[in-house]
Every structure is written in C-alpha cells, then in structure tokens.
Amino acid sequence: MRHLDATDRQAIARQLDLLKQQVLEELRATAPSARLVPLEDVHEVKSHADEAEAERAADVHMAEVEVDYTRLEEIERALARLADGRYGVCEDCGAQIPRARLLAQPTAIRCTACQTAAEAHHRP
Incomplete structure (x- = not known):
C-alpha cells in the first residue's frame, strides 16, 4: 500500500463506501416483500407458459x-484490507497492484497479470 498516499486511500475508502451503499439499496429494493404478488392476480388463471415465465423471472x-x-462481500473484504494495511497487494504474487487499477476497480485483489491468468484458467 506504499504506492497509495493518504489522499488515494481516502478516495478509495469513499468509493468503496459509495459502492456498498449502492449495493445495499439494490438489495433493499429487491427484498422479497417488494416482490409480493398483487391481490388481483391471486385468482387469475395461469397457463404453463405463465408459470414457466414466473419461474424464470424468479430465477x-x-x-x-x-x-x-x-459484490457486497468483495467490498467488505476490500474495506478490511484497507483498514489493516493489506490493500493494494496482489493476493497471488504479492506485487503491488497499480494505483490506476485500484482507482478504477477498488475491489481488485490481483494485479492485471495475475487476474488475466486467473480468468484464463477458468475458461472452458
């Protein structure tokens, strides 16, 4: 984290906090209580296609x-790394993750080379 100054760390912390608030708002908006079926639809006759579409929508x-x-877990882990001084260090090779990458992707856990290798490893 030596390559990040106090201003960088504060900016990243604010960015992570904002991302966290956005994700929490999305989760609140999609809570099960927000997805209740309107009462007028309870007695409606449904076809198999309607049921399949409802199942697909639920999935x-x-x-x-x-x-x-x-995303919330990634943000929480990034905030923890920032708090304990491990932020900005690649989890695979131990190299410093470039400042520009961290500012663009504040939850990054790998340098670009290690991220590319991880993604290539997971491709079929």
Missing part, C-alpha cells in the same frame, strides 16, 4: 440477489 431475481451479495 433471474435470485441470480441478481446472489450477484449483489457477492
């Missing part, structure tokens, strides 16, 4: 919630 909703929770 998409759950996937979106999972993505939000994953």
